[in-house]
Amino acid sequence: xxxxxxxxxxxxxxxxxxxxxxxxxxxxxxxxxxxxxxxxxxxxxxxxxxxxxxxxxxxxxxxxxxxxxxxxxxxxxxxxxxxxxxxxxxxxxxxxxxxxxxxxxxxxxxxxxxxxxxxxxxxxxxxxxxxxxxxxxxxxxxxxxxxxxxxxxxxxxxxxxxxxxxxxxxxxxxxxxxxxxxxxxxxxxxxxxxxxxxxxxxxxxxxxxxxxxxxxxxxxxxxxxxxxxxxxxxxxxxxxxxxxxxxxxxxxxxxxxxxxxxxxxxxxxxxxxxxxxxxxxxxxxxxxxxxxxxxxxxxxxxxxxxxxxxxxxxxxxxxxxxxxxxxxxxxxxxxxxxxxxxxxxxxxxxxxxxxxxxxxxxxxxxxxxxxxxxxxxxxxxxxxxxxxxxxxxxxxxxxxxxxxxxxxxxxxxxxxxxxxxxxxxxxxxxxxxxxxxxxxxxxxxxxxxxxxxxxxxxxxxxxxxxxxxxxxxxxxxxxxxxxxxxxxxxxxxxxxxxxxxxxxxxxxxxxxxxxxxxxxxxxxxxxxxxxxxxxxxxxxxxxxxxxxxxxxxxxxxxxxxxxxxxxxxxxxxxxxxxxxxxxxxxxxxxxxxxxxxxxxxxxxxxxxxxxxxxxxxxxxxxxxxxxxxxxxxxxxxxxxxxxxxxxxxxxxxxxxxxxxxxxxxxxxxxxxxxxxxxxxxxxxxxxxxxxxxxxxxxxxxxxxxxxxxxxxxxxxxxxxxxxxxxxxxxxxxxxxxxxxxxxxxxxxxxxxxxxxxxxxxxxxxxxxxxxxxxxxxxxxxxxxxxxxxxxxxxxxxxxxxxxxxxxxxxxxxxxxxxxxxxxxxxxxxxxxxxxxxxxxxxxxx
Numbered sequence: 001x002x003x004x005x006x007x008x009x010x011x012x013x014x015x016x017x018x019x020x021x022x023x024x025x026x027x028x029x030x031x032x033x034x035x036x037x038x039x040x041x042x043x044x045x046x047x048x049x050x051x052x053x054x055x056x057x058x059x060x061x062x063x064x065x066x067x068x069x070x071x072x073x074x075x076x077x078x079x080x081x082x083x084x085x086x087x088x089x090x091x092x093x094x095x096x097x098x099x100x101x102x103x104x105x106x107x108x109x110x111x112x113x114x115x116x117x118x119x120x121x122x123x124x125x126x127x128x129x130x131x132x133x134x135x136x137x138x139x140x141x142x143x144x145x146x147x148x149x150x151x152x153x154x155x156x157x158x159x160x161x162x163x164x165x166x167x168x169x170x171x172x173x174x175x176x177x178x179x180x181x182x183x184x185x186x187x188x189x190x191x192x193x194x195x196x197x198x199x200x201x202x203x204x205x206x207x208x209x210x211x212x213x214x215x216x217x218x219x220x221x222x223x224x225x226x227x228x229x230x231x232x233x234x235x236x237x238x239x240x241x242x243x244x245x246x247x248x249x250x251x252x253x254x255x256x257x258x259x260x261x262x263x264x265x266x267x268x269x270x271x272x273x274x275x276x277x278x279x280x281x282x283x284x285x286x287x288x289x290x291x292x293x294x295x296x297x298x299x300x301x302x303x304x305x306x307x308x309x310x311x312x313x314x315x316x317x318x319x320x321x322x323x324x325x326x327x328x329x330x331x332x333x334x335x336x337x338x339x340x341x342x343x344x345x346x347x348x349x350x351x352x353x354x355x356x357x358x359x360x361x362x363x364x365x366x367x368x369x370x371x372x373x374x375x376x377x378x379x380x381x382x383x384x385x386x387x388x389x390x391x392x393x394x395x396x397x398x399x400x401x402x403x404x405x406x407x408x409x410x411x412x413x414x415x416x417x418x419x420x421x422x423x424x425x426x427x428x429x430x431x432x433x434x435x436x437x438x439x440x441x442x443x444x445x446x447x448x449x450x451x452x453x454x455x456x457x458x459x460x461x462x463x464x465x466x467x468x469x470x471x472x473x474x475x476x477x478x479x480x481x482x483x484x485x486x487x488x489x490x491x492x493x494x495x496x497x498x499x500x501x502x503x504x505x506x507x508x509x510x511x512x513x514x515x516x517x518x519x520x521x522x523x524x525x526x527x528x529x530x531x532x533x534x535x536x537x538x539x540x541x542x543x544x545x546x547x548x549x550x551x552x553x554x555x556x557x558x559x560x561x562x563x564x565x566x567x568x569x570x571x572x573x574x575x576x577x578x579x580x581x582x583x584x585x586x587x588x589x590x591x592x593x594x595x596x597x598x599x600x601x602x603x604x605x606x607x608x609x610x611x612x613x614x615x616x617x618x619x620x621x622x623x624x625x626x627x628x629x630x631x632x633x634x635x636x637x638x639x640x641x642x643x644x645x646x647x648x649x650x651x652x653x654x655x656x657x658x659x660x661x662x663x664x665x666x667x668x669x670x671x672x673x674x675x676x677x678x679x680x681x682x683x684x685x686x687x688x689x690x691x692x693x694x695x696x697x698x699x700x701x702x703x704x705x706x707x708x709x710x711x712x713x714x715x716x717x718x719x720x721x722x723x724x725x726x727x728x729x730x731x732x733x734x735x736x737x738x739x740x741x742x743x744x745x746x747x748x749x750x751x752x753x754x755x756x757x758x759x760x761x762x763x764x765x766x767x768x769x770x771x772x773x774x775x776x777x778x779x780x781x782x783x784x785x786x787x788x789x790x791x792x793x794x795x796x797x798x799x800x801x802x803x804x805x806x807x808x809x810x811x812x813x814x815x816x817x818x819x820x821x822x823x824x825x826x827x828x829x830x831x832x833x834x835x836x837x838x839x840x841x842x843x844x845x
Contacts, residue, residue, distance in 0.1 A: 062561035067573035110578025137593035149177035181477035193428015199660030204449035212445030215407030220417025267702035273430035275386030279401035287439035297371035298349035370683030409446035422831030442653025474823030515811035713836035771807025
């Protein structure tokens with residue numbers, strides 16, 4: 001048609017104004033010229049004010065919104081479309097535009113509540129703020145003095161969606177000594193392949209950079225449904241001639257847009273990646289120089305111990321943190337430092353071959369470059385071997401490998417569908433190897449990026465999250481669910497007296513926790529459960545005390561996301577509904593009742609003061625918030641001080657800076673310990689990697705810790721994210737339910753349905769050793785035989801029977817994830833999709 005997306009949208013906006021869409025107030029296109037806490041409101045617009053704020057669920061969208069307010073009530077929500085970079089305008093989705101239903105809906109919690117019935121009964125009485133705050137402060141003090149303050153677990157969801165209000169959790173824990181839980185790993189979103197390989201929590205390209213790719217390989221990712229504001233960048237790339245290949249067990253809406261859909265057997269993605277890597281090398285299409293300069297490929301590994309050679313092995317008094325390669329030019333070993341990537345001019349480090357090395361004590365050992373050990377593993381993964389494991393045809397594996405290697409730049413985008421597995425770290429390591437072999441790391445339009453959750457801390461939060469020099473003690477929340485493991489890292493500050501209290505904020509934990517029945521076992525031992533929420537969720541029903549929270553239209557906060565590089569404010573458009581209060585206000589009042597002196601010292605800042613402290617802390621030259629002020633943010637979104645486009649590992653590739661870049665809020669030395677070579681690591685020398693046979697990227701089949709006879713549980717149970725929800729948020733939205741039907745469906749292949757006498761609409765029972773649910777069957781060609789799909793996030797009340805999908809999921813901990821520990825960065829990332837199940841037609845319920 002000769003028209004691009006931007007031109008089309010401009011035309012569509014004008015057309016919509018003429019149609020007179022059924023909205024409460026007329027559309028405001030374009031937004032007013034002056035941004036700020038209040039927009040200038042045209043006299044013709046029947047509202048009192050228009051406030052610019054940010055939609056902030058855990059979706060990574062972080063979309064600017066306009067709230068139209070009349071008589072103190074929000075009457076309309078509209079996309080702000082005011083980003084300085086027009087590529088990001090407009091951005092939003094139907095979920096954010098329908099959020100007014102949660103501000104004023106029937107599930108809104110308007111007053112503090114105290115439980116009157118049994119936990120889980122949902123029986124409460126209204127109470128005053130004074131009563132509930134005194135009750136909570138008294139119970140916390142009693143628990144702290146009896147069992148220790150660390151026996152209280154404070155759990156909140158991702159901090160990127162609100163650095164100030166969620167930061168109040170961290171500040172309170174640091175002040176009182178409570179433990180703070182983790183969410184990125186608890187959600188299974190922490191891509192453990194990233195800290196293992198790159199030494200970072202995660203690192204990705206901003207969404208705009210997808211449009212610069214010539215080849216997009218999507219692995220377990222369905223952005224048409226789960227990245228609605230940003231998926232157009234993929235289509236922009238396709239319009240410019242890029243190719244799209246989607247790896248997914250199901251025929252997703254994204255797969256429907258692809259040049260090729262690889263319908264892989266669930267949980268076998270690593271085997272496919274290894275075969276792709278082998279084919280790239282077999283074809284001679286790999287970048288040997290990239291592997292030498294930026295990765296650990298040339299560093300020698302001792303064959304007698306499995307650990308790398310150090311300078312200290314060769315020379316008395318040599319450095320234990322300096323490594324060794326074999327220089328083919330001089331036919332001798334050379335020492336490799338960690339201060340800068342690359343090698344001295346003229347050096348030609350070997351990538352394969354066994355060398356005899358004389359040590360400082362005169363003994364001789366055999367050593368080989370780490371890449372030689374990687375190659376040994378890759379040699380096993382012929383296309384035919386991978387086909388036997390993955391069900392992807394060998395010929396297609398060869399075609400995809402060649403197409404990917406030939407396209408420059410090529411991007412790998414991995415999502416939760418491949419990350420949420422017990423061995424998801426191996427999948428990440430294998431696809432990272434593919435990106436490195438082709439030299440796509442650190443290049444615009446390329447890279448290996450994992451997009452899962454609004455986890456990212458993009459600013460220096462220390463002045464607000466910490467209590468002076470004291471940081472909150474962080475314990476992975478999977479240990480709250482299932483207790484400590486035998487292989488738990490010694491640095492985890494697990495309370496010696498176990499758990500006695502839970503403060504749950506920003507989270508529907510009793511729906512969204514994996515292995516939720518095990519969570520209920522923990523619940524029975526707790527003396528106090530406090531839930532902070534604005535919706536009457538399932539989690540609220542299990543609380544002793546409920547505190548009514550404000551929505552993002554009723555408070556101030558600072559937000560950011562991995563998907564775009566803009567810092568934004570939440571700004572209150574209306575007064576709090578009922579007696580709702582912000583989380584900062586709640587914690588200030590609780591701490592004041594426990595220790596007035598600490599409250600005066602540490603909780604004297606309001607939201608604006610906390611934001612200014614964070615901006616100042618990162619405002620040094622080159623810092624993320626250099627030059628950004630609160631007044632600028634009040635006027636609209638401001639791009640952080642990052643390159644444009646924001647490309648992961650750009651400094652390492654272009655400037656030879658050592659890996660890893662810093663992952664806020666952790667200190668660099670904490671995460672640098674993950675990769676002691678300060679290079680991209682594909683060989684891991686730590687003992688546990690070697691003992692488990694995972695020193696190099698390899699494949700392990702899905703792991704369900706309760707399944708001993710696979711024939712008894714013949715179906716993989718997949719629980720992807722839904723277009724209609726952000727986890728469990730929006731599950732009770734009536735506008736969306738009117739569209740999607742409002743009831744959970746289990747997608748099942750025609751073959752598996754016929755074998756069980758199931759038809760669409762039948763009640764279907766899904767069960768395994770951990771629990772069961774009863775929902776409705778949906779027979780679909782999109783599902784492959786041997787697997788069923790039930791989208792996560794449905795509330796228990798929407799099923800015929802059961803607590804939800806997480807009655808069936810596993811909380812098993814992979815000991816590889818416990819080799820190091822930095823909370824939310826190297827920690828147990830849960831495997832939601834490994835579980836097996838059986839299904840059958842259920843009696844009417």
